[in-house]
């Protein structure tokens with residue numbers, strides 16, 4: 001693993017997992033998403049991971065005009081690294097979702113390392129009724145959702161990252177995805193050093209427990225030696241325990257309303273910034289590690305810099 005004393009602290013501000021009924025704090029419009037990202041950066045996040053939603057209904061969409069508006073708004077007020085998703089609205093094909101890279105030419109974007117079942121339907125049990133008509137069928141529909149990222153898709157989309165100088169953050173939802181990344185590296189479709197995001201606790205991927213994080217780290221050590229860095233996403237209530245574990249292992253972490261709506265048991269987070277501030281405090285107290293500046297992260301991850309983007 002590549003060592004870096006300070007933290008790469010990402011904040012995923014809205015995502016495509018949770019729906020408006022689940023939290024009044026979930027940002028929906030481009031203005032709200034940008035404001036939440038800027039406040040999260042002020043609280044210590046150096047990378048802001050963005051999805052977009054229909055401004056009226058909050059339904060996740062792959063609208064590149066909305067991505068452009070969000071990225072431009074953030075850039076005006078923050079030097080945080082803007083990392084748009086290529087996971088997007090998960091039922092759409094990767095060859096559509098990748099369109100945000102040529103449109104924004106971002107410094108970094110997420111890249112999902114394999115296909116998985118992506119079950120959000122268990123969330124249905126927690127709510128009696130929904131604000132918007134689309135919410136229930138959207139969640140129910142994930143019973144048969146395959147979040148598609150085939151080898152053919154990756155062979156097609158990775159050169160697009162390369163063409164725009166966009167560093168892929170490799171989303172690994174299971175151990176097999178680490179071997180996919182190794183395969184793509186061996187074939188020259190990925191370049192060292194890699195930045196891996198271990199995603200634990202998505203229904204369809206690896207379970208969110210400490211032993212699995214340790215295992216994914218051990219496998220990454222075997223496959224990539226000192227040519228990788230890693231961060232962790234713990235879905236739901238696992239966000240802070242796994243985040244802290246990763247930080248104590250020399251890794252990094254992501255928080256945000258995309259992955260977790262609660263500040264603590266039974267208490268909905270009022271903002272993404274509150275989630276960032278909690279992790280910053282825990283990390284400082286427990287490990288002495290603090291968030292790096294965005295430019296220190298740019299140097300560590302060898303990013304092209306904000307002037308190289310199209311927003």
Ligand code: KMH
Nearest residue numbers: 085086087088110171199
């Ligand atoms: N949804 C997260 C579990 C992406 O946007 O490309 C992982 C993610 C993937 O954020």
Ligand code: ZN
Nearest residue numbers: 015085087258
């Ligand atoms: Zn995402």
